[in-house]
Amino acid sequence: MACNTQVLQQHYGFNRLWYGLWAVFILWLLSFALFIWSLQQQITLSQQPAPTVAAIIILGSGTVAGKPTPTLARRLDTAVPLIETQPDALVMTSGGVGFQRTRSEADIMATYLHEAHGVPFERILQEGKSTSTEENLANSRALLEAKGLSITDPIAIVTSDFHSIRAASIARHQGYTQPITVASPTPLSIRYNAWFREYFAFVSGWLLGEY
Template sequence: MSKTLLIRILLLIVGIIITIDCAVLMIIGKINFGSVVPFIIGVIFVIHGIYWERIRRFIRHHPLFKRVWYGLWGLFILWLISFMVFVWSLQQQIERSQQPAPTVAAIIVLGSGTVAGKPTPTLAKRLDTAAPLIDAQPNAIVITSGGVGFQRSRSEADIMASYLHETHRIPFERILQEGKSTSTEENLANSQALLAAQGVSITDPIAIVTSDFHTIRAARIARHQGYTHSITIASPTPLSIRYNAWFREYFAFVSGWLFGEY
């Protein structure tokens, strides 16, 4: 098998997998940076896999396009290296976040979307991960954090509290609701008033429960806001969206850095 044919087959297989995966996500309503960008990349891979020879012949006769073509591939390789570094760092953070949690003064569960008045699978995993910790630490303050989404009537925090009560038998009296936030930054900022009202300082040990892919960004935002003893607790991401979530989180991490969230 020639090197050219191997490249074409690899591009075609990878492109088809990425395109189908992202198309399915967009069909079910998950239209965001982490689905649209890889979908475009997948389509480009498929086109290159099918028309590789035609593209090579075209750029050979057009020096300007040849430079642009090689430049774009060079940028893609650099981006791929940076993404691999991010994934490695994320895996290290996930391993640290899966260690047994010490005694904490509060447990904050970050929101992640609801559908028809129920937590999404990703959010349900966060709540399922938080429940044993809540049971094991009866003196810890519990906060569910998430606002009212677009075309929703209940806050995410309220739906999260109901899930903890109905699924894990955690009393409503133990759960404080922060129902105004629309981002991780707001989740943690708005929770500070609830903590202060209960006599808990953000310098006390505080557990932040979130999805595994989200642990790096959540930890950095918390540290930037003054949570000096925050402990991130990682919940598993459903396999069907795991790698797309990691991809999307890479761009969210870069965006957070650019906009000064940490």
């Protein structure tokens, strides 16, 4: 009798664990679905024509052999029409010196804008110390204020479409009252992998208090 009771207790415990794991998985799936829906809404918003802005901040995304990665090049290419149609806006490239690198990402980005699109160096302000999105925007804020601009002004933030919701959230947390994300497209071959990774990056940022 005692043996049967023990077996029943073990069976009951196993069922509770099984249902608990399923509940956790369903909650995670719902949170992931909500994130993807929110991301798609942000991407749609980011693809609308930008209003007049005081500054255009282009966030870094890695370099290879002194050149922007394809993802970063897309961000820079996406920023160019806005740069051309808003000649009074300050242009800022943001990204520090990577591991075993000698040039800052901001410098490489500025060079690309000048050589590939003819953007004058004189118009580009470089923020070359940051190593994360949070630092990108915090350091850019200091440079903007040094130029007499305020983060209460409309500020365009150019980044990859999958990164737009996190960038906007961090900007608002830091006091940017009118952040306007401008989304560059992610190639279809890596799009869904990028969205999946961004979900965990967003959760990590929330846990770290970035927004």
